[in-house]
Amino acid sequence: MSAVAMQHKALKQWPVLAQDTVPLALWCAQEIASATGGKASGDFLVSGVEMDSRDVRFGDLFVALKGEAMDGHRFLDAAFVKGAAAAIVDRAVPYPHVLVKDTGAALVALAAAARKRTDATIIGVTGSVGKTGVKEAIFAALERSSRGNTHRSVRSYNNHVGVPLSLARCPARSEYGVFEMGMNHAGEIDALTRQVRPNVAVITTIAPAHIENLGSEEAIADAKAEIFAGLSENGTAVIPADSPHFERLRGAAESSGANIVSFGAAAHADVRLLDAIPREHAGALVTCEYGEGTQRGRMCFTVAEPGEHWIMNALCVIAAVRAAGGDLGAAGLALAEMGGLKGRGERHQIAASGDGKALMIDESYNANPASMRATLAQLGTTPAGRRIAVLGAMKELGDFTAQFHEQLAEPISQAKVDYVILVGEEMGSLARELGKGSGGSLGFDGGFAHCMNAGEAMELLDDYGVIAGDAILVKGSNSVGLGKLVSRYTQLSDT
Structure with missing residues (x-):
């Protein structure tokens, strides 16, 4: 058989997934109206969702949010000049739109509809340190093995506005979704995780970030552990085995009925560091083992990012990808190719x-x-x-x-x-x-x-x-x- 014929045969054997039958458009006018309880001005399709007129791309749905000092309706003209296809508004405007009572509540409702319609495996990530980098690494790993059908929150969109915005952007065709959740006060992650409803909930580490508002590391651990409250049935909690707050986190995960997977250098870690050899210029060659009993496996991979903290981050990524049913080989390749993020290395x-x-x-x-x-x-x-x-x-x-x-x-x-x-x-x-x-x-x-x-x-x-x-x-x-x-x-x- 010729090389060309073999390529044609391979193309014919490319697997067809259920997601392939889902429409390519992110939202249509009636879907948005139904989700938000609003009224559409007509038929339209949108390919993205944006709340900042400066970041609008052609085909986006612009959500005109109102805050204490800013009203997104003032930027409707700018959004449509940039190529917005429609807007969510609380007043009649001379553009394609969905009219609602409260644009902020409409965004949350649209996020809820996006979460309800997807069959994707959802991973939620929080922690005092490293959550954005870990989120990006998990995304890179799952993106490799899902033919591009992995969605994630961009930048550090991890608060009460960023999380619903990221959910609303999640395509129905997604196989995986990776969402970052942050907080300054107790109770904030609880609200976010109930929107995300992750299948896998990850805590990277516990450290004295936001201690001014929470008072102690124990309180920080409790606030981060709120992520387990939103876990779906039979969900998995991924927690740091080396943390002095390990037992506290494990107790919170058990109370939520979660399966528990730990990572770290500790002997009891489910994904355990065996060896890390620094590379000449940056990063390390890492060997870890994972699983239980006869199912115990071992893998060796390169971590491109420098610093001992990234060795622990890498173990966290392996644990999360495995819990999500992802490809560990793809995870190893992603970690080997990770570059530093703007402002974060x-x-x-x-x-x-x-x-x-x-x-x-x-x-x-x-x-x-x-x-x-x-x-x-x-x-x-x-x-x-x-x-x-x-x-x-x-x-x-x-x-x-x-x-x-x-x-x-x-x-x-x-x-x-x-x-x-x-x-x-x-x-x-x-x-x-x-x-x-x-x-x-x-x-x-x-x-x-x-x-x-x-x-x-x-x-x-x-x-x-x-x-x-x-x-x-x-x-x-x-x-x-x-x-x-x-x-x-x-x-x-x-x-």
Whole structure:
């Protein structure tokens, strides 16, 4: 048989799935009206759902949300100029639309209809650290094995608006859906998980993020464990075996009737780390085992992302994909090809004085004590002529603010950082700790400077100078605005 004939035969044998008979359009006018209890102005089809007129693409349904300071109806003209096919509105407008009483409630109702109509296996992801990266890695793994029929929440759309928006965007043809859920206060994930109703609920880790609002790590663990409340019948909870809150999380999962799968280095972990060999430039070669008894299996794969925290993230991904019935081989390949996300580990080669480039590690989107320590440790293992850290304040730490900032002195010293730029008022306690003098008990021999905002941080980095071979970590809470610093240096490198 010729090669061409074999290819034709393979095409004929390509499996036909139930999803293939579902219409390609995301929503039609009557489906939207039925889901929201609204009235359609006429017939139309939409291919996406958007709430920000600046992000509208051709064929989108624009939801004119109303907030305390903003009314989406003001941006209807802009949305339709960008190519919107229709809108959800609470007043008559001269565009194709569905008229409802409350556009926010309509979005939630549309999300509920999307969840009800899909037969996809749904994975929900939360955690104090790593949830966006883990969500993206699970998506990449399942996307490989589902012929592109995997949906996920984009960016960090993980709150009371982002989650229903992500659900409303879920195509009926999806085989898998991966949704991130975040919170600042107790009760928030409970509300989100009851919308998502995951088949697999994942907690990446527990750390003192948002401790200002919750008061203790135990309370944070309880708030994250709310994700189990929405689990579908016979659902699976994926939890970190190495966490000091493991028993607390397991108890919450058991109370929800969940099957439990744990991951980590602990001997009792269901997906257990056996070995991790660092690679020369970044990442690691990881060996793990999984399953029970005679069904115990073993796999070896590469993790492209640097840092020990990504080894644990990878085990979490393997556990989640296996719980969802996905392809573990595809998961291994996805982990080997993962690149850093913008603001969450993306790496840039930037212009520098001397012969060559400098490395800038963009972690500017988020920061808490656990992620600060993890990324500083990563910086410490990064080959570099000099190591520079631009560290923005960590927010929502309440009474623990001074303590957690001050405690960063140790990982800075261990990472052998040559120069530290501290940004924000909250960094004052760390500046005082570092200022106790080089060669002291801290063992910190580098230089440091303290400033109040991203603009001043840029000036300080300019004054210090970036030379070839430098490795520069930029990390802080998003509100500090260090993404502007990253953009400036990467844009200079592109010119």
